[in-house]
Amino acid sequence: MAGGGKLLQDKVVDLILESGLGPGAPLPSEPQLMAQFGASRNSIRETLRALHTLGIVDIRHGYGTFVGEAPVTALLPGLLFRARQSARQDASTLADFLQLRRILETALISEVPHRADDELIGELESCIAEMRSGDVVEADRRFHQALYRPVGNEIAVQLIDLFWTVYHRVEAEIDPPEVVRDEIGDEHQRIVDAIRAGDCDAAAEEMTRHFSDIERRSRRFVDEQQ
Template identity: 85%
Template sequence: MAGGGRQLQDRVVDLILESGLPPGSPLPSEPQLMAQLGASRNSIRETLRALHTLGIVDIRHGYGTFVGEAPVTALMPGLLFRARQSARQDASTLADFIQIRRILETALIAEVPQHADEDFLAELESCVAEIRTGDVVEADRRFHQTLYRPVGNEIAVQLIDLFWTVYHRVEEEIDPPEWLREEIGREHQSIVDAIRSGDAGRAAEAMTQHFADIERRSRRFIDRQR
């Protein structure tokens, strides 16, 4: 049953691709899909629901089914579950998420200084000010979302945001960041200062130091779990 369901999902995906349907395009109706794919109505509906969960199709009740954007965030529920489950055992998966974030961000940060203008730097400074005086977590997220926007790699930005979200959801169960406000603010200000200098190496070094602190806090929690 499961294998047959995946096979039908693959056939719907192939139909979308072979028909050249861009995101937002309407899919054939259920009766048309039944005829084209030789499947029952229930099988088609189950398949479309599964593809909707993945963001491949967008079911709009009362309007029809459309081709989706397939955002990276569709991976969120499974990744978040795995990270939270690990946090209650040995937190090793959380360490893996942090490592992936570090690899992505320290690689991309070197490209940011060449794209930085005063408006961009002012936006980052605003995030740092909010970290120090307002909602630490939301400001931190906005900082990292903003930081890589000039690079122009949408998939990388989505992945960074995905792993950021997973980490911070679990961090709430580890070390609430409120008491680290000033420390986090200093680290982010160092990143902004490095970008302002135009030195890609310095920017990468500041980001590496930021993640060294994140990994230190994570290890402290993992040690408590043992």
Template identity: 45%
Template sequence: MRTTRSQELVDSIVELIDRRQLRPGDPLPPEPRLMEEFGVARNSVREALRTLQALGIVEIRHGYGTFVGEASMAALSPSLLFRTRARSRDDLRGLSDLLEVRQILETELTRRVVGDGKLLSALGECVDRMVDPATAPAADRRFHELIGEAAGNELALELIRLFWDVYRQTESHVGAPTSQPEGLVAKHQEILEAIAAADPRAIGEAVSRHFDEIRQRIAAG
């Protein structure tokens, strides 16, 4: 029952933020006002605010008050990382699930950005930087971020970044990449060409092949 009441208070504070149309950086009512509004004790309010802080929904600034946070997807990283690592000890299914979700997301986003000349140029620059092993990881990440940005979906872009970070931290479960730098370049060049051709089927196949090596490493693990 306590857990249910705690969650109800968390939900009520979120509803208050929405109802009052508060934006990131706006102050929340002080604790006494929240206690009065929801008819709860100070400890209950503080517990709810700590929960919301962990989710990035509020920011507690000691000595100043509580403010609406950015609610970044980065707040989910520890939970997703734990889930992925815990399952990886058994059959690597956690990584496999993560890869599948990422492929579904990136395939759809990539199909939305065809015909964008400025994007093609920026993606081409990323591919060029992948030739150098020293700049390849950052260029690889930026390649996918550019597609997410061009698709115009901020939530999807945050998920791409989240999946990327979590995968990099769990990659040790499947060992080091087996392909050479030219293989990385070729895979991304294929995606680039499929976007330029505005071919949804080719895009799907290119994105799928992009993840083939990781799939093989997971299967071998």
């Protein structure tokens, strides 16, 4: 049964690709899909629901089924479940997600200084001001979401936000971190200063230092759980 369901999902995906259907384009109706694939209505509906969960199709009740955008964030429920499950046995799961963020961000940051404008600098400094006086976690998230927007790699930005979300959700659930507002604000300000100066090497160095500090703050909990 599982194998047949997977095969039908592949057929629907192939139909979308081979027909050149882009995001938002309507899919054939359920009766048309039933006739084309020789499948029952229940099988078609189960397949479309599964693809909807992955973001591959968008089911709009009363309107039909359309091609989705398949955002990377569709992976969040599965990754978050796995991280929460693993973290209770081995806290190094947090370190794994942090490592993934570090790889992506330290690779991209050197492209930001020459593409940043005053509007981006202002947005980043607004986030830093909130880190010092408001919701540190949410401000940090907005900072990292905005930081790589000029690079133009949407998938990388979504992945960074995905790994950020999983890491912070699990960290907060297992062991809420101590908030060090000035230290966190200063780390992010040094990154912005390097960007404003157009210094790619300095921006990369400051991002590397930032992640070293995050890893240092996280290591205590990881060591305690081993």
